[in-house]
Amino acid sequence: MNQRFEFKRVLARFALEVAIYMVLVVVYLALVFRFFAAELVALFHTELVLYAGLALSLIVFQGFFLEAVTSFLVDRLNL
Amino acid sequence: MFFPISGVHVDPIYLVAVGFVVGVLGGFFGVGGSFIAGPLMFIAGIPMNFVIGTDLAHITGKSIVAARRHRALGHVDLRLALIMVVGTTLGVESGAQIVQALKNNHVLDTVIAIIYIVILIVIGVFVAYESVKTLRRVRDENLTGLEARNAIGFVGLAKRVQAIRIPPMIALPASGIPAISLWVILVGAYVSGFLGGLLGGGAGYIRLPTLIYVFGVPTYLAVGTDLLEVVFSAGYGTLTHAVKGNVDIMIALVMHTGAAVGAQIGTMATRHIGGPKIRLAFSALPLIGAILVVLRLLGLVGGV
Numbered sequence: 001m002n003q004r005f006e007f008k009r010v011l012a013r014f015a016l017e018v019a020i021y022m023v024l025v026v027v028y029l030a031l032v033f034r035f036f037a038a039e040l041v042a043l044f045h046t047e048l049v050l051y052a053g054l055a056l057s058l059i060v061f062q063g064f065f066l067e068a069v070t071s072f073l074v075d076r077l078n079l
Numbered sequence: 080m081f082f083p084i085s086g087v088h089v090d091p092i093y094l095v096a097v098g099f100v101v102g103v104l105g106g107f108f109g110v111g112g113s114f115i116a117g118p119l120m121f122i123a124g125i126p127m128n129f130v131i132g133t134d135l136a137h138i139t140g141k142s143i144v145a146a147r148r149h150r151a152l153g154h155v156d157l158r159l160a161l162i163m164v165v166g167t168t169l170g171v172e173s174g175a176q177i178v179q180a181l182k183n184n185h186v187l188d189t190v191i192a193i194i195y196i197v198i199l200i201v202i203g204v205f206v207a208y209e210s211v212k213t214l215r216r217v218r219d220e221n222l223t224g225l226e227a228r229n230a231i232g233f234v235g236l237a238k239r240v241q242a243i244r245i246p247p248m249i250a251l252p253a254s255g256i257p258a259i260s261l262w263v264i265l266v267g268a269y270v271s272g273f274l275g276g277l278l279g280g281g282a283g284y285i286r287l288p289t290l291i292y293v294f295g296v297p298t299y300l301a302v303g304t305d306l307l308e309v310v311f312s313a314g315y316g317t318l319t320h321a322v323k324g325n326v327d328i329m330i331a332l333v334m335h336t337g338a339a340v341g342a343q344i345g346t347m348a349t350r351h352i353g354g355p356k357i358r359l360a361f362s363a364l365p366l367i368g369a370i371l372v373v374l375r376l377l378g379l380v381g382g383v
Binding site: 014017018021025028029032033037040041044048049051052053054055056058059060062063064066067069070071074 | 083084091095136137139140141142143144314317318319321322323324326328329331332333335336339340342343344
């Protein structure tokens with residue numbers, strides 16, 4: 001009975017984390033696409049070396065940023 | 080949603096879901112999950128050159144944090160990782176050059192898809208065989224608890240490889256290896272780098288078994304060392320493929336959002352489940368990936 005209750009609790013918190021996370025991600029991606037999309041496409045067609053450096057920097061930055069967000073949510077929700 | 084760099088329409092929710100699945104696999108098994116991400120991107124209608132380059136970019140973002148965590152826990156053989164970077168980088172560049180040549184000859188999609196199918200079937204069959212062998216070993220030797228969970232099927236291969244005496248011989252004290260030929264390490268690293276550059280992703284599906292079964296690195300160190308290697312190989316792969324016009328960073332950024340949360344779930348799951356039975360279940364995934372590529376080649380699926 002306790003195990004079932006614990007499972008339901010973890011599931012509810014997970015659903016909450018995903019919901020909060022999705023809102024944050026939608027806002028984040030909207031900002032990235034709003035401010036970077038046109039420049040990235042232009043760079044891709046004109047300056048591939050610069051595009052390559054920027055692409056790597058963006059994905060590395062996002063790696064650290066989203067890890068911080070998910071860790072914060074997991075810690076806060078005690079998953 | 081239209082992605083102007085690669086010129087494809089893909090549902091972003093699909094990309095986030097693919098990233099999530101790959102993230103769970105990465106957190107759970109310690110591999111990047113490119114063997115399933117590649118086919119899933121390919122059936123979505125993304126051209127193969129963008130599948131390869133974009134997969135490498137998304138894997139870079141995912142692995143960098145995981146590698147940092149493993150390094151902090153002391154789960155990385157730094158000496159081995161740094162030696163392997165040399166072979167891996169050369170391998171990635173060779174793979175990327177072949178992709179470029181195939182792209183110029185307009186045969187990239189078909190050739191890479193066929194290589195994908197072969198590699199995925201080999202991985203699936205190998206993992207299934209190894210898991211069954213390990214389960215038999217666990218039963219025959221009456222292993223229980225942590226011993227049963229950490230048991231592996233091939234214990235003699237690493238000893239035979241370490242007996243190869245081609246100088247220079249080096250010691251890897253962190254991994255408990257007294258002497259191993261430098262050339263063996265470089266060749267192993269080159270092969271994994273080559274597959275990463277050719278098919279995309281971190282090629283953990285080949286590097287991890289190489290570290291554990293061929294070099295004899297303990298599993299917990301192999302996972303961390305592999306992740307550090309993936310950071311270098313996928314990072315370099317991203318750069319070289321981006322310069323060749325094979326990376327749609329916007330797709331990679333969307334996919335990575337799903338991977339970030341998936342990785343947390345996968346890591347949490349390893350606290351509760353693990354061992355050879357799970358590896359046996361895992362063996363079905365590369366085979367599913369192979370079926371997806373076959374379906375796309377036959378034109379039965381495509382476009383999400």
